[in-house]
Amino acid sequence: MSDVSAFAEGGEGDVTSLVRQVNEWTGVLNERLATLAREHLDGTDRTGVVRARVSGIGRLIGLTIDPRGLRHLDHVQIAQAAMEAIGAARSAMGERLTELTADLAGPDLPGGDPLAPHIERLLREG
Numbered sequence: 001m002s003d004v005s006a007f008a009e010g011g012e013g014d015v016t017s018l019v020r021q022v023n024e025w026t027g028v029l030n031e032r033l034a035t036l037a038r039e040h041l042d043g044t045d046r047t048g049v050v051r052a053r054v055s056g057i058g059r060l061i062g063l064t065i066d067p068r069g070l071r072h073l074d075h076v077q078i079a080q081a082a083m084e085a086i087g088a089a090r091s092a093m094g095e096r097l098t099e100l101t102a103d104l105a106g107p108d109l110p111g112g113d114p115l116a117p118h119i120e121r122l123l124r125e126g
Helices: 003-008 015-038 067-072 075-104 116-125
Strands: 040-044 050-055 060-065
Touching: 015 075, 040 075, 050 075, 060 067, 060 075
Parallel strands: none
Antiparallel strands: 040 050, 050 060
16 A cells, blocks of 8 residues: 555555655656647647647747638638637647646545545644
8 A cells, every 4th residue: 555545544654655655756747747848739720720839838839820711711710710729739738738647646545635634634633
């Protein structure tokens, strides 16, 4: 049983080991976030006229508008298409973040937060 599980079940566990586990988890999380930050993700509007590219931290790094699409869109529609494409690219970034961190959630613990009982006790007892 991991120390996180022991804490989740209300036991004290080995605090030094728990801190080591948290530090390892944090290190892996930082590596994966750095990986995501180096990636570029794309999104398009529903018409395919506007394509946006964002960095792994969500910054817009490119926006391309197909000139053929300009014939059928006014300036308001182009702005809406650009916003839609940027939103799609950022959604792709969120999906990629979910992929990278899916296995970092830790054990599936009943009651959710493993430290909740300790925090609640601290709040009750001061």
